[in-house]
Amino acid sequence: MRKKIFVFLLVAFILMFALLIVTSARKAKTPTISVCVSDSWWGSSRDPDLQAAVIREMEKKIGIKIKAIIPPNSQYKQKVGLLLNSGDKPDVFRAFQAMNFVPSYAAQGHIIPLDDYIKKSPLASAVDPKVYDYIKIGGKTYFIPFNKPTTKFLWLRKDKADKFGVKLSSTPTTEEFYREMKKMTSDKNTIPFCFPKFIDNFQFFYNSFGVYANIYPKAGKYVDGFNTPEAKEALLYIKKLYDEGIWDKVFITNENNKMRENLFKGIAACDIDYYNRYSYYIDNSSKANAETDFLPLYKLVGPRGEGGNLNEAIQDAWVITNTCKNPDAAFKFIEQETFNPQIRQVTAIGVKGLHYAPDDKGYAQPRDVAKATGYSMNPQFLFASFPDFSDKGFKWDPKILKSLPRQIQIAKETLNHVGPCYAAPAGRSDKYDQVVLSLKQKREETASKIVLGSASVEQAFSDYANYWKSIDGDKILVELNR
Amino acid sequence: MKKINNKIKNSFGRKVFVVFNGILLFCICLVFIVPLWNVLITSVAKDQDVLGNVYLIVPKSFSLKQYSRILQSGYFKSFVRSIIIATIGTMFSMTITLPAGYTLAQKNLVGRNLFMNLIIITMIFDVGLVPFYVVVRMYGLINTYFALVIPVGLSTFNLILIKNFISSIPDSLIESARIDGANELIILIKIIIPVSIPIIAAITLFYFIQYWNRYIEVVMFIHDNTKTTLQVLLRTLMFESESATTGAESVYDNFKMAIMVMGMLPVLVLYPFIQRYFISGIMLGSIKG
Amino acid sequence: MKNKKVRLIDRINQQKFLLLLLLPALLWYLLFRYIPMMGNFLALTNFGSSIHIKFVGLKNFIRLFQSLDFYRAFNNTLILSFANIVFYFPLPIILAILMNELYHVKMKRLVQFIVYIPYFFSWVVVGSIFITMLSPTSGIINKIIEFFGGKSIYFMVSTFWFRPILIISYIWRQVGYGTVIYIATISTIDPELYDAAKVDGANHFQRVLHVTLPCIKSTIATMLLLNLSHVLLIFDQIIVMQNAAVYAVSDVLRTYSYREGLENMNIAYGIAVGLLTSLATAILVLSTNKASKKFLDESVF
Incomplete structure (x- = not known):
């Protein structure tokens, strides 16, 4: 009896062992990579089940097993910082604020150069090489851009402009903007110009005064563009808008969402947003019973004739970490996700039948389950992506398509007004690499103190100068220029 | 004569105090209720009533749409998950904290000072998130439910509260039981726990709330979205700040407020059951003497 | 000497059940506090700013x-810590005593x-409640100020108001928490003590002074100490409420270390800040x- 049990156990054990070998062998065939992107991305819905469906769909189409790490958007930067430094590095992750962070990650040694992979890949090398030129570290490219280079500018509601007699061309001067927007301050229920809490966006106004508020190469030499008379002039202009009630009083607590909501509901008359938001605004304003047209103001022309839109260039970028065991598979994943329309469609607007489904007229509509977790069906992501989506496998609601020609026109036009953008010069000076992000926060603090009136221009800039001295700023510039 | 006068004076002063006290506490309650009231009625208002710059004090409309939206969204699963984690976690925490507090409260314990100092040091020297993560990873807990319970299972704060409470219990009570030959576990269960019900109730509640509201550890220790807790998902819905590539359906104030209400519902339901015990201590007081 | 050692072993043997009850907690402290605490040595390296970790001394x-x-x-x-101790700390004691004076149990x-409800909310929620309440355009506080003919104030960006707002919101959320502990303690005071004081002719106020307060004395000391131990670590509240305009009055050690550490990837530097906070x-x-x-x-210990 006991022998029988023993034999039985032995057989069972061998069987299990064999099974294990088989499964692990199969595993070896389909490579696994770990991918870290924030939760707003995987199919645009935050519902865990829907995200899982998107991952399955991608695995099927790319032929790579994906181990997803999905932190919330608001903690993404910190989670990546933690993962990179704790030995749990993902193979692939998406770098936020790529102009700053990709150089940082590269200088720290966390990510690998991708030049060879790009050269070998027909899809990745077909892209305009200028895109890769935005961020070069030591002459090498460390990233694949997530989307086409992106810009921001002002959007003005037509109904509000008509109501208050605001007459602005698509490239008004700063004076005109001030004068015309001032007319709206008579109405207490309208916010003439709504702004989000992200001070980076001040750069749009800095452009009009010829200011680039960062350390950047001016005529081949690195300078601090922030502590300049022009920057003070620009901040005083913003302060004037703020003090006279044109600029949103509570902008410092506004999320982007709040700002957008204010605009399409008609609570605000103007805001600052991405070039691909036209259809979004048209669509949402009609849903909110406040339908109108939206006029782009590509740039404000300053007193010396300068100006340009807010050029964010590469906002998000894919990078591969130095511990990645299978960079080929990792690159394949990135390449397919970025340049293959079928896969980009899944990650941008989700899975057919789960995220969206055709209604009785055959037009694709978002499903309630997806809608409840922040999903909306909008062509703007596809629009911003690299591939061409001629065969989508579904039909857009014609209401959305109506706005598309104008959106395409706007996207073309904004390219004529591109503002300056420089990647952070990482890897040249240890001192600089240490303070690059603190310096950015310091600039933002200085600017917001001035605009909100908690310090005078002189006071705020003398604080900034003290800080500059404490980090040995002049020496940093010398090191950068070496 | 004098005495009687005094008594009248006393009771008059007392009356004034009672009235004054009542009014004062009423005012204090008002300070607490008004913002909460605003949250509640905004959460049941219709979209058009929460747009723009409004602060609702008088309800304008009633609709449970936002709540049904939350329930529809598959958040129910994470709700259940959160409750399970908080309940198991609280039990785990209490089974460690209570015996430890009891032992440390014994004045003749071997090495008592050493133990206390070791514990206080941990209160003073903070552990950075990165080293903490590395260690939790070393134990293989990352991305498991255990990571949400074990590494954060003990609160020195609560341990010291319990320890100090137990040391205020007269020794005679414990000693007589020891003489009767009861072992320590029996003493703890039969004597200490019944006397300490109020503080145990309070600490249980604290632990539960800590587990329920935990955020940063969940975000850092859990990779998988299907394992996160309600708080993480709710907070994401509430405070998403977008990047260029996403364009979420816009979130109105009523939805946000409904989320806030949902997020505290279990604690709200739990509280009255536990509160009962805060006051039951009065009767037990007499045993102590 | 030997005698003493034997006695120690004897005592341990005698208290082995008692020590067994402490064991899980000690183990927990070792695994989840002491071992990660070793990470503090990283303050002497360039950890975080490069993948090639090297010793940098006291840099x-x-x-x-x-x-x-x-x-x-x-x-x-x-x-902020000082204000916190002065303004917040006595409140739960006073409130617990006042509540105890109410006649109706219900x-x-x-x-x-009611006082305890805000504690159920996390700081993010409390922060957003205060931001809405104090909004210069729609907040109820400014509506009241305007009603009495005043000019509305933007509290959240005012360097003057921001600290009081931090303290007030801290009180609003936490006062119920402290009160619960004091009430739990007060409720275990032996009623006979009050009766005895009554017999001695003590009036109500004197009874509070001579019976209630001495009985909760040790809880007060404990709470003070626990408060002090984490008052310098104040973090959640500030990170959700602060904005760039008020960094000057609200940036504290913990937020500074967090920003420098995980956000700006100078993790070793962040740890160094943490160590000084601990000191x-x-x-x-x-x-x-x-x-x-x-x-x-x-x-207390």
Whole structure:
């Protein structure tokens, strides 16, 4: 009896062992990579089940097993910082604020150069090489851009402009903007110009005064563009808008969402947003019973004739970490996700039948389950992506398509007004690499103190100068220029 | 004569105090209720009533749409998950904290000072998130439910509260039981726990709330979205700040407020059951003497 | 000597059940506090700013003492902690005593409940409640100010108002928490003590003074110490409420270390800031414990 049990156990054990070998062998065939992107991305819905469906769909189409790490958007930067430094590095992750962070990650040694992979890949090398030129570290490219280079500018509601007699061309001067927007301050229920809490966006106004508020190469030499008379002039202009009630009083607590909501509901008359938001605004304003047209103001022309839109260039970028065991598979994943329309469609607007489904007229509509977790069906992501989506496998609601020609026109036009953008010069000076992000926060603090009136221009800039001295700023510039 | 006068004076002063006290506490309650009231009625208002710059004090409309939206969204699963984690976690925490507090409260314990100092040091020297993560990873807990319970299972704060409470219990009570030959576990269960019900109730509640509201550890220790807790998902819905590539359906104030209400519902339901015990201590007081 | 050793072993043997009850907690402290605490040595390296970790000696500390932001954060931490202890700490005691004076048990419970509700909310929620309430355009506080003919104030960006707002919101959320502990303690006071005081002719106020307060003395000392031990670590609240305009008055050590550490990837530097915070906490806690021993005859540990 006991022998029988023993034999039985032995057989069972061998069987299990064999099974294990088989499964692990199969595993070896389909490579696994770990991918870290924030939760707003995987199919645009935050519902865990829907995200899982998107991952399955991608695995099927790319032929790579994906181990997803999905932190919330608001903690993404910190989670990546933690993962990179704790030995749990993902193979692939998406770098936020790529102009700053990709150089940082590269200088720290966390990510690998991708030049060879790009050269070998027909899809990745077909892209305009200028895109890769935005961020070069030591002459090498460390990233694949997530989307086409992106810009921001002002959007003005037509109904509000008509109501208050605001007459602005698509490239008004700063004076005109001030004068015309001032007319709206008579109405207490309208916010003439709504702004989000992200001070980076001040750069749009800095452009009009010829200011680039960062350390950047001016005529081949690195300078601090922030502590300049022009920057003070620009901040005083913003302060004037703020003090006279044109600029949103509570902008410092506004999320982007709040700002957008204010605009399409008609609570605000103007805001600052991405070039691909036209259809979004048209669509949402009609849903909110406040339908109108939206006029782009590509740039404000300053007193010396300068100006340009807010050029964010590469906002998000894919990078591969130095511990990645299978960079080929990792690159394949990135390449397919970025340049293959079928896969980009899944990650941008989700899975057919789960995220969206055709209604009785055959037009694709978002499903309630997806809608409840922040999903909306909008062509703007596809629009911003690299591939061409001629065969989508579904039909857009014609209401959305109506706005598309104008959106395409706007996207073309904004390219004529591109503002300056420089990647952070990482890897040249240890001192600089240490303070690059603190310096950015310091600039933002200085600017917001001035605009909100908690310090005078002189006071705020003398604080900034003290800080500059404490980090040995002049020496940093010398090191950068070496 | 004098005495009687005094008594009248006393009771008059007392009356004034009672009235004054009542009014004062009423005012204090008002300070607490008004913002909460605003949250509640905004959460049941219709979209058009929460747009723009409004602060609702008088309800304008009633609709449970936002709540049904939350329930529809598959958040129910994470709700259940959160409750399970908080309940198991609280039990785990209490089974460690209570015996430890009891032992440390014994004045003749071997090495008592050493133990206390070791514990206080941990209160003073903070552990950075990165080293903490590395260690939790070393134990293989990352991305498991255990990571949400074990590494954060003990609160020195609560341990010291319990320890100090137990040391205020007269020794005679414990000693007589020891003489009767009861072992320590029996003493703890039969004597200490019944006397300490109020503080145990309070600490249980604290632990539960800590587990329920935990955020940063969940975000850092859990990779998988299907394992996160309600708080993480709710907070994401509430405070998403977008990047260029996403364009979420816009979130109105009523939805946000409904989320806030949902997020505290279990604690709200739990509280009255536990509160009962805060006051039951009065009767037990007499045993102590 | 030998005798003493034997006695120790004897005592351990005698108390082995008692020690067994402590064992899980000790194990937990070892695994989840002491071992990660070793990570503090990373303050002597360049950890975080490069994948090639190397020893840099006291460089991070030198940089820290040269940094203006560190002094600012230190200063703010001390001011906020001090205000916190002065304004917040006595409130739960007073409130618990006042509540205890209510005659109706049901009223008592209701008041206690209401005061305690805000503690159920996480700081993010409390922060957003305050931001809406204090909004210059729609907030109820400014509506009231305007009703009485005043001019609306933008509290959240005012360097003058921001600290009071932090303290008030802290009180709003936490006062119920402290009150619960005191009420739990008061409820275990032997009623006979009150009766005895009554017989001695003590009026109500005197009874509070001579019976209630001495009975909760040790809880007060404990709470003070626990408060002090984490008052320098104040974090969640500030990170959700602060904005760039009020960094100057609200940036504290913990937020500074977090920003420099995980956000700006100078993790070793962040740890160095953390260590100095710990040092300050140690001074605060140990001196208070001494004082408490001396004046209240009550050592918390």
